[in-house]
Amino acid sequence: MAVMLVILSSLTAAYVSAQTAQVDQTRRFDAQENARQALDRMRKDIHCAHGVTDPYVNDSNGFTIVMTETNTAGQEECPNLVQTNASGVQWCTIPVGGATNRYKLYRENDPDQQCDGQDATFMTDYLTSGDIWASPTCVSGQYPTVEVTMPVDVDPSKAPGSYQLGDEIALRNADLCS
16 A cells, blocks of 8 residues: 555656646747737838837836838728728837736837727737837838847746747838938
8 A cells, every 4th residue: 555655646746747847838838929929910010110219118117119100192001900090000018017027018009099008909928028129220221120029938937948039120111221
């Protein structure tokens, strides 16, 4: 009976450990996939934009960036990306519960509304930095670009560390830099 108890307790411990690892892996995969989808949507907005502001600290102590789209002759240049009669979109990071290493990312369809996470569209969670955008850069003869770096980690205290997405995205509807 004692031998059976030792064997069963070690098997139970191994099962619990495997279950915990599987749940952790699923959470990491989901957070990374959500971040990839958010970056893909952000890439579409930046490609469509005529201009992008420098990132600035918002009222929630996260960061906001505004992308403007100026439609010519009343025609939509990027159909279904911005709400009707809006001049662009905002993206913002909002700290979770006042944390300094966990942010949620939101997209606000109307640049006249404040991107505060209340009415904006939730895009992803578990960003370990709120400052994910660099100021737009301009090289003569090329389109302006915005560099995006999104570090994602569901549990920063554990290994293997954060998953980092990054891209340098051109504003295809902007004027070429002089």
